[in-house]
Amino acid sequence: MTCPPRPTGPDDEPPTPPPSPEASDVLAVAVGNASLLGVGYLLMGRPVLFWAAAMVTVPLLWMTASVAETWCELLLLLWWAAVVAHGWLLARRRQGGPRLGRRLLALGLTVPVLLAAGLLRLDAHGIEDDVTEAREDGDCEAVTSAQDRVRFGHRIAAAPVAARGDAVVDACERLGRAEHELTTGLNGDLGGLDSGFRLLASVLEDPGNEKTVRASLDRFLGRLPTGNACDTVRITDWLRARKTGRNILDRSFDTASRLAPAALVGCGDDLADTQSWPQARARYERLLEEYPDDGHADRARKGIRKAVLALELEHVEELVRATNGMTSGYCAKPAKYTGAPARRKGTNRALFLGDDEYTGKLPGGWRTTDPEKAALVVCAGPPGFGSAVETCPYRNDETREITNVTFRKVEVPVKVYELRTGERLANRKVQIDGSSCPTLFLTYGGVPSDKYVTPSDADVRDAFSSVVGR
Structure with missing residues (x-):
């Protein structure tokens, strides 16, 4: 038995099949991806792939700029080739006919990117040449001026090249610090010299810095001698x-x-x-x-x-x-002064030390207080009784006793040194004569049995003439 067909309604219509992917222009996709902007994926209607590619491209670009090593550039180049190849292969699965509009759009985005990258890379090498030339001239100021032309685009398109310039600038900055330290060394700060030369040596360890180091060293050495x-x-x-x-x-x-x-x-x-x-x-x-x-x-x-x-x-x-008598100062430890006048014939000027009771009466032309003008040093001791000159009787007015008083020369012990050599010339006693037996003389406590003669200035001069004469 056959069942009659069930009547159909609106809810029983068959489901609508999903739309098929749009056919792609393979060349437009490949060229669009060559921009590293993921444009080819957008032309294929694959936004997920576009964002996925961007999540890889942006970190790679950042790593290339910051690390600035050749391997980073190679990795970026491999990624670029992989994106282009992936877009080409993916587009071929739904390959369609050429689409001029999409090709022009892809070229309009990719050509400026690649052209900018090429020009920036070329300019970076030009800047590097200028930096190298300035370094070869030992001109750090020109090095810095040239490297200042580097922009962010250069660090993306030619990161290692820009980094080499940065290294040269860094070396110049260290040289600047070295010259500052060496400048402090010019004031006698040996620590500054040590720091400065250590910095110069560290810069010299990097190849290619010989000329700039030489220039810094020459500037330092050129400031010698100091004032x-x-x-x-x-x-x-x-x-x-x-x-x-x-x-x-x-x-x-x-x-x-x-x-x-x-x-x-x-x-x-x-x-x-x-x-x-x-x-x-x-x-x-x-x-x-x-x-x-x-x-x-x-x-x-x-x-x-x-x-x-x-x-x-x-x-x-x-x-x-330090001389205070015959046993102290110069009189105890004589010394030479080879700049003193030479001892000559006749009277020599002398530096009189010690007791000056009688030496102070000598002529001014014989005496000096300036060692540079003295040929001799005469040390005089306290006076004592010398040889007897005359004995005379004297009566004490109080006791009426008669006492014989012997009048004696004044005896002065002296040591004579030649100042030029410090050698002792004499160690003797000088006898000073004078008048004796005056009619009266005053005394206290009785009449003494010995009494000094009364020397005149001429008597003192005569007594010391043999001391200062030759």
Whole structure:
């Protein structure tokens, strides 16, 4: 038995099949994807693929710009080729006829992108050439000026090239810091010299920086010697003691060796001007020891002579100030002053020390307080009784007793030294004569049995003439 057909209604209509994918122009898709913008996927009506491609392309571009290594560029190039090939193969599955509008759209987007990338890459290499030329000239200012032309587009299209320029600029910045440290070293800051040379050495380790390092070093060495000779000595000493590295920095040793003699003698002169005689003498002696054949040797010898005389004079003056009698100061430890006048025939001027009761009565032409003008140093002790001259009777007005009084010469012990050599010439006693047996004399506590004669200035002069004469 056959069942009658069931009547159909609107709800029983068969479902509508989904629309078939639109046919694609293979060339338009491939060219569109060549822009790295995913345009080919949009032309195929595949927005999901467009966004998926963008999520890979953007990080790759960012990595290429930030890492700036050749392998990043190769990876980006492989991705570009993969996107183009994928779009080509995918479009061929639903290949349709040529579509001029879509091809023109793809070309309108891709050609400017590729052309911009090519021009930016070409310009980046031009900038690199300018940077290299400036570096070869040792001109860091020109290096920085050239690299300042690099823009973000250059860092996308030619990241490694831009990075090489950045490295040169970085080297120049380190050289700038090195020159700043070396400038502080010109004021005698040896720490600044050490820091500066370390920076120069670190820049020199990178290939291609020889000319810029040389220029920085030349600027530093060209500022030597400094206005302070003693600072220059410290700098040249440091440069000569610096461990060599068998590179262009070792030129500083030759410069230091050339400048050191003049710096040493100049420092000695400056120290002599401030009467720092031991330090001045040490600088002069270093010059003769290290550079005996240098043209400044005679000047150093004169400086040593001047320093030696000054030191001798200082020592003598110190001893003179410390003298308080025959057993102290110069009288106890005589010293030479080779700048003193030579002892000559006739009367020699002398520096009289010790008891001056009688030496103070000598003529002014015989005495001096300036060691630089004295040929002799005479140490005088306290006076005592010398030889008897005459004995006379005197009566004490109170007791009416008669006492014989012996009048004696004034005996002054003296030591005589030649100041020029510090040698003792005499150690004796000077007898000063004078008048004796006056009619009256005043006394306290009785009549003494011994009494000094009364010397005149002429008597004192006669007694000491043999001391200061020759």
